[in-house]
Amino acid sequence: MLKLLLDEHISPRVARGLRRSTPRITVHALVEWQDGSFLGQDDETCLRAAVALQLTFVTYDRRTIPPLLKSWAEAGLSHAGVIFVDEKTIAPSDIGGLVKALAAVAKGSQDWDWTDRILFLRR
Numbered sequence: 274m275l276k277l278l279l280d281e282h283i284s285p286r287v288a289r290g291l292r293r294s295t296p297r298i299t300v301h302a303l304v305e306w307q308d309g310s311f312l313g314q315d316d317e318t319c320l321r322a323a324v325a326l327q328l329t330f331v332t333y334d335r336r337t338i339p340p341l342l343k344s345w346a347e348a349g350l351s352h353a354g355v356i357f358v359d360e361k362t363i364a365p366s367d368i369g370g371l372v373k374a375l376a377a378v379a380k381g382s383q384d385w386d387w388t389d390r391i392l393f394l395r396r
Contacts, residue, residue, distance in 0.1 A: 275379045275387065277356075278323045279303060280332035281312055282365060290372035291379075298379050301328065316341055320352055329354035329387045331375065331394075333365060342391070354387030358394045370396060 276299040279288055285302035292300060303311055303319065311319050316337050323330045332338055335357055345352060356378065363370045374394050 274299070275382055275385070276326070276328050276353075277301065277375065278306065278319075278326075278328035278330050280319075280330065280334060282333055283331060283358075283371070284365070284368055286368045287371045287375070290368060291375055294372055295376045295379050298376075299328075300375075320345075320355075324351070324353045327353045327387075329356060329390075331356045331358065333358050333360055335359070346389075351389050354390040354392070356392045356394050362396055363394065 274297065277291070279285075279300065279302045281303040283302065285304050288300045288302040288305070291298055307322075311322060316334065320330060320338075320341065330338075330353070332355065338355060338357070342352065342355065356375070358371070363374055374396055378392065378394065
Protein backbone atom coordinates (compact mmCIF):
# COMPACT_ATOMS: atom_id res chain seq x y z
CA MET A 274 0.00 0.00 0.00
CA LEU A 275 1.21 3.46 -0.87
CA LYS A 276 2.38 5.56 2.08
CA LEU A 277 3.13 9.23 1.47
CA LEU A 278 5.27 11.99 2.91
CA LEU A 279 4.31 15.40 1.51
CA ASP A 280 7.14 17.91 1.09
CA GLU A 281 7.03 21.01 3.28
CA HIS A 282 5.73 23.10 0.38
CA ILE A 283 2.56 21.01 0.16
CA SER A 284 -0.24 22.09 2.48
CA PRO A 285 -1.16 19.77 5.34
CA ARG A 286 -4.72 20.24 4.10
CA VAL A 287 -3.80 17.83 1.29
CA ALA A 288 -2.92 15.16 3.87
CA ARG A 289 -6.18 15.74 5.73
CA GLY A 290 -8.17 15.59 2.47
CA LEU A 291 -6.47 12.35 1.44
CA ARG A 292 -7.20 10.76 4.81
CA ARG A 293 -10.89 11.68 4.39
CA SER A 294 -11.18 10.52 0.78
CA THR A 295 -8.95 7.46 1.07
CA PRO A 296 -9.13 6.27 4.70
CA ARG A 297 -6.74 3.33 4.18
CA ILE A 298 -3.89 5.56 3.02
CA THR A 299 -1.03 6.58 5.26
CA VAL A 300 -0.08 10.18 4.56
CA HIS A 301 2.04 12.66 6.48
CA ALA A 302 2.62 16.34 5.82
CA LEU A 303 6.26 17.20 6.52
CA VAL A 304 5.05 20.35 8.29
CA GLU A 305 3.37 18.20 10.97
CA TRP A 306 5.36 14.96 10.74
CA GLN A 307 7.69 14.15 13.64
CA ASP A 308 6.51 17.36 15.35
CA GLY A 309 7.91 19.41 12.47
CA SER A 310 11.49 18.37 13.24
CA PHE A 311 12.26 17.94 9.52
CA LEU A 312 11.19 21.44 8.52
CA GLY A 313 14.05 23.28 6.89
CA GLN A 314 16.18 20.13 6.72
CA ASP A 315 18.05 19.38 3.51
CA ASP A 316 16.42 17.10 0.93
CA GLU A 317 18.73 14.18 1.61
CA THR A 318 17.85 14.14 5.30
CA CYS A 319 14.13 14.13 4.49
CA LEU A 320 14.50 11.40 1.86
CA ARG A 321 16.55 9.22 4.22
CA ALA A 322 13.84 9.54 6.87
CA ALA A 323 11.20 8.67 4.27
CA VAL A 324 13.16 5.58 3.19
CA ALA A 325 13.49 4.38 6.77
CA LEU A 326 9.68 4.30 7.06
CA GLN A 327 9.01 3.31 3.42
CA LEU A 328 7.25 6.61 2.70
CA THR A 329 6.98 7.78 -0.90
CA PHE A 330 8.01 11.43 -1.10
CA VAL A 331 5.65 13.87 -2.88
CA THR A 332 7.27 17.10 -4.04
CA TYR A 333 7.17 20.01 -6.45
CA ASP A 334 10.98 20.22 -6.25
CA ARG A 335 12.28 19.26 -9.68
CA ARG A 336 15.47 21.25 -9.23
CA THR A 337 17.28 19.55 -6.34
CA ILE A 338 15.57 16.16 -5.93
CA PRO A 339 16.46 14.67 -9.37
CA PRO A 340 20.24 15.19 -8.95
CA LEU A 341 19.98 13.69 -5.46
CA LEU A 342 18.16 10.63 -6.82
CA LYS A 343 20.82 10.30 -9.52
CA SER A 344 23.65 10.36 -6.99
CA TRP A 345 21.83 7.80 -4.83
CA ALA A 346 21.36 5.49 -7.82
CA GLU A 347 25.04 5.82 -8.72
CA ALA A 348 25.93 4.94 -5.11
CA GLY A 349 23.57 1.95 -5.13
CA LEU A 350 21.16 3.53 -2.65
CA SER A 351 17.41 3.05 -2.97
CA HIS A 352 14.54 5.34 -2.12
CA ALA A 353 10.91 4.57 -1.29
CA GLY A 354 9.57 6.32 -4.37
CA VAL A 355 9.12 9.92 -5.40
CA ILE A 356 6.04 11.55 -6.89
CA PHE A 357 6.77 14.80 -8.67
CA VAL A 358 4.07 17.41 -9.13
CA ASP A 359 4.35 20.16 -11.72
CA GLU A 360 2.83 23.47 -10.66
CA LYS A 361 1.60 24.03 -14.23
CA THR A 362 -0.36 20.77 -14.03
CA ILE A 363 -1.66 21.09 -10.45
CA ALA A 364 -1.04 24.36 -8.64
CA PRO A 365 0.09 24.11 -5.01
CA SER A 366 -3.02 26.07 -4.05
CA ASP A 367 -5.29 23.48 -5.74
CA ILE A 368 -5.82 21.35 -2.64
CA GLY A 369 -8.76 19.45 -4.13
CA GLY A 370 -6.86 18.74 -7.34
CA LEU A 371 -3.88 17.38 -5.43
CA VAL A 372 -6.12 15.23 -3.23
CA LYS A 373 -7.97 13.78 -6.24
CA ALA A 374 -4.79 13.08 -8.21
CA LEU A 375 -2.99 11.45 -5.27
CA ALA A 376 -6.09 9.42 -4.36
CA ALA A 377 -6.21 8.15 -7.95
CA VAL A 378 -2.55 7.12 -7.75
CA ALA A 379 -3.18 5.33 -4.45
CA LYS A 380 -6.15 3.48 -5.91
CA GLY A 381 -4.34 2.50 -9.12
CA SER A 382 -1.08 1.42 -7.51
CA GLN A 383 -2.16 -0.86 -4.69
CA ASP A 384 0.06 -3.71 -5.88
CA TRP A 385 3.09 -1.64 -6.87
CA ASP A 386 6.49 -1.83 -5.28
CA TRP A 387 7.45 1.82 -4.82
CA THR A 388 11.16 1.13 -4.31
CA ASP A 389 13.05 3.45 -6.67
CA ARG A 390 9.83 4.29 -8.55
CA ILE A 391 9.43 7.82 -9.90
CA LEU A 392 6.05 9.10 -11.00
CA PHE A 393 4.94 12.44 -12.44
CA LEU A 394 1.52 13.28 -11.07
CA ARG A 395 -1.24 14.05 -13.56
CA ARG A 396 -4.54 15.73 -13.09
